[in-house]
Amino acid sequence: xxxxxxxxxxxxxxxxxxxxxxxxxxxxxxxxxxxxxxxxxxxxxxxxxxxxxxxxxxxxxxxxxxxxxxxxxxxxxxxxxxxxxxxxxxxxxxxxxxxxxxxxxxxxxxxxxxxxxxxxxxxxxxxxxxxxxxxxxxxxxxxxxxxxxxxxxxxxxxxxxxxxxxxxxxxxxxxxxxxxxxxxxxxxxxxxxxxxxxxxxxxxxxxxxxxxxxxxxx
Amino acid sequence: xxxxxxxxxxxxxxxxxxxxxxxxxxxxxxxxxxxxxxxxxxxxxxxxxxxxxxxxxxxxxxxxxxxxxxxxxxxxxxxxxxxxxxxxxxxxxxxxxxxxxxxxxxxxxxxxxxxxxxxxxxxxxxxxxxxxxxxxxxxxxxxxxxxxxxxxxxxxxxxxxxxxxxxxxxxxxxxxxxxxxxxxxxxxxxxxxxxxxxxxxxxxxxxxxxxxxxxxxx
DNA sequence: CTTGAAATTATGCAAGCGTATAATTGCGGG
DNA sequence: CCCGCAATTATACGCTTGCATAATTTCAAG
Numbered sequence: 001x002x003x004x005x006x007x008x009x010x011x012x013x014x015x016x017x018x019x020x021x022x023x024x025x026x027x028x029x030x031x032x033x034x035x036x037x038x039x040x041x042x043x044x045x046x047x048x049x050x051x052x053x054x055x056x057x058x059x060x061x062x063x064x065x066x067x068x069x070x071x072x073x074x075x076x077x078x079x080x081x082x083x084x085x086x087x088x089x090x091x092x093x094x095x096x097x098x099x100x101x102x103x104x105x106x107x108x109x110x111x112x113x114x115x116x117x118x119x120x121x122x123x124x125x126x127x128x129x130x131x132x133x134x135x136x137x138x139x140x141x142x143x144x145x146x147x148x149x150x151x152x153x154x155x156x157x158x159x160x161x162x163x164x165x166x167x168x169x170x171x172x173x174x175x176x177x178x179x180x181x182x183x184x185x186x187x188x189x190x191x192x193x194x195x196x197x198x199x200x201x202x203x204x205x206x207x208x209x210x211x212x213x214x215x216x217x218x
Numbered sequence: 219x220x221x222x223x224x225x226x227x228x229x230x231x232x233x234x235x236x237x238x239x240x241x242x243x244x245x246x247x248x249x250x251x252x253x254x255x256x257x258x259x260x261x262x263x264x265x266x267x268x269x270x271x272x273x274x275x276x277x278x279x280x281x282x283x284x285x286x287x288x289x290x291x292x293x294x295x296x297x298x299x300x301x302x303x304x305x306x307x308x309x310x311x312x313x314x315x316x317x318x319x320x321x322x323x324x325x326x327x328x329x330x331x332x333x334x335x336x337x338x339x340x341x342x343x344x345x346x347x348x349x350x351x352x353x354x355x356x357x358x359x360x361x362x363x364x365x366x367x368x369x370x371x372x373x374x375x376x377x378x379x380x381x382x383x384x385x386x387x388x389x390x391x392x393x394x395x396x397x398x399x400x401x402x403x404x405x406x407x408x409x410x411x412x413x414x415x416x417x418x419x420x421x422x423x424x425x426x427x428x429x430x431x432x433x434x435x436x
Numbered sequence: 437c438t439t440g441a442a443a444t445t446a447t448g449c450a451a452g453c454g455t456a457t458a459a460t461t462g463c464g465g466g
Numbered sequence: 467c468c469c470g471c472a473a474t475t476a477t478a479c480g481c482t483t484g485c486a487t488a489a490t491t492t493c494a495a496g
Contacts, residue, residue, distance in 0.1 A: 005460065005461075005475065005476075006474085006475060006476090007461085007462095008461075008462075008473080008474055009462075009474095010461095010462060010463070010472085010473055011473090013473095016473090031341060032337040032338065032340060032341060033252075033337060034251075037453065037454085038453075038454060039452085039453085039454095047474075047475090048474070048475050048476075049454090049455095049475095050455090050456090050457090050474070050475065050477095051473080051474060051475080052454095053454090053455070053456085054472095054473070054474075058454085058455085059454065059455090108340070111336070111340070112336075112337055112340040115333045115336035115340075116337045118329070118330075118333035118336075118396070119250035119251060119252075119330055119333045119334045119337075120250065121396060122249075122250060122326070122330040123249060123250060131396060132397055132400065135393065135396075135397065135400075136400075160405075160409050160412075163390075163393075163401070163405075163406075163409050164386065164390075164409050164410075164412070164413040164416075166389070166393070167389035167390040167393060167409070167410070167413065168382065168385050168386045168389055168413070169389065170388075170392055170393065171384070171385035171386055171387065171388035171389025171390070171391075171392070172381075172382075172385040173389075174385075174388055174389070174392070175353065175381075175384070175385060175388065178336070178339060178349060178353075179349075179350055179353065182350065182353075182354075183381070187378075187381075188381075191378050191381050191382050191385070192382075192385070194378075194382070195382040195385065195386070195417050198382075198416050198417045198419075199413050199416045199417065201416075223445065223446075223489095223490065223491075224444085224445060224446085224491095225491085225492095226443080226444055226445075226491075226492075227444095227492075227493095228442085228443055228444080228491095228493065231443095234443095255482080255484085256483075256484060256485085257482085257483080257484095265444075266444070266445050266446075267445095267484090267485090268444070268445065268446075268447095268486090269443080269444060269445080270484095271484090271485070271486085272442095272443070272444075276484085276485085277484065277485090437496100438495105438496085439495090439496085440493105440495090440496105441492105441493100441494100441495105442491105442492090442493090442494105443490105443491080443492070443493095444489105444490080444491070444492085445488105445489080445490070445491085446487100446488085446489070447487085447488080447489090448485105448486090448487085448488100449484105449485085449486085450483105450484100451482105451483085451484095451485105452481105452482085452484105453480105453481080453482070453483080454481090454482105455478105455479085455480095455481105456477105456478090456479080456480105457476100457477090457479100458475105458477080458478100459474105459475080459476070459477090460474080460475070460476085461472105461473080461474070461475080462471105462472090462473075462474085463469105463470105463471095463472095463473095464469105464470100464471100464472105465468105465470095465471105466467100466468090466469085466470100
């Protein structure tokens with residue numbers, strides 16, 4: 001009864017990699033980067049630690065993959081709001097800004113995740129690349145929306161506007177994540193939409209989409 | 219020659235605590251939170267590891283003290299710009315915004331420091347308190363400056379304006395720290411001052427203070 | 437010049453880390 | 467049916483971590 005070796009099933013490579021990445025993100029969100037040990041990740045994913053090294057060259061390798069996925073998820077969750085937005089330029093921009101400053105993008109756990117990775121961005125050039133392309137990707141998408149506004153300026157103005165708007169959004173996101181109880185219900189989203197509007201010289205607040213309520217029937 | 223015990227001198231309690239805190243900040247800035255081990259901190263401060271526990275109840279205790287000092291330093295370095303600012307409300311506000319988005323506040327190392335601590339803010343309530351009071355302190359100082367502008371609105375407007383302006387500054391600070399080469403010379407500071415001006419409805423860009431050049435003679 | 441308390445160092449320990457490697461097991465192709 | 471290979475587990479190693487404790491040294495007071 002001592003040597004009961006654990007039963008297992010073979011999963012496809014992609015599913016296993018996904019599960020390991022998801023487990024790592026979960027753990028970092030809960031307890032910071034230091035909680036995401038090889039053993040804890042494996043445990044959460046329902047495998048043994050050795051398997052991690054079978055799918056990832058090193059733990060650093062897994063970390064990079066996880067950060068990449070996080071950035072993709074945040075950007076996706078912000079811009080997926082376009083699907084249910086009105087089709088005016090103002091309405092579409094307001095929808096993205098608001099979505100960036102509401103759950104599930106603006107979340108206590110998301111900040112922990114982001115911060116957990118950020119300190120790696122310093123030391124690891126590969127992580128820095130992931131960060132830069134993630135940031136530029138978001139900003140470019142936002143800039144494309146801004147360009148559709150009536151009275152948009154030249155390329156230089158456009159660039160600066162996009163930098164500024166991404167800045168407000170990021171800053172408010174940060175503070176809303178870190179101190180959720182310091183602000184009123186949806187206050188951050190309203191301030192964000194108003195500020196982006198002020199920077200661009202348009203009234204966006206009139207286009208603020210209402211908070212999405214659960215659409216599960218009752 | 220084996221048992222040469224290390225010589226030492228007694229320093230005042232305050233100086234030793236200061237040295238240990240400074241060493242911890244240095245190390246986190248250089249290599250992230252994980253680089254600031256008890257042994258490394260002691261080494262950098264020129265003492266042996268045991269001494270840390272003589273001055274701090276635990277490493278966590280030292281960490282809290284270091285975070286507190288960091289927040290104080292960042293706020294101080296931003297608002298010390300008031301000393302050499304013009305005495306118009308616009309000039310003073312622009313000076314603080316610009317100082318927040320230039321060295322030594324906006325620094326690659328500063329971001330690493332901040333991120334290194336941030337993931338502790340999640341798990342440790344005491345750290346969360348330090349963070350909140352640091353944020354509110356900065357915002358209140360900024361709000362006081364905004365209130366001196368001609369045509370400032372009521373308390374509600376004032377609060378929202380302060381939140382928004384702190385948001386832009388924080389967001390731009392973050393991006394400027396993380397991707398220094400992605401922006402032009404002093405570009406972030408200019409965009410920041412312009413954006414804060416746009417949010418408040420005043421032209422601040424005209425009051426942008428020039429970049430301070432080294433005043434060491436040559 | 438001695439003495440005693442406080443500051444500092446030295447040593448050791450138990451736990452946890454990432455990684456390497458060998459032993460097993462599941463499972464599809466013959 | 468079974469055989470071989472890849473997927474997975476198991477075990478062990480060397481290293482580092484934070485912390486506790488005992489041994490020493492400094493320095494001021496008497």
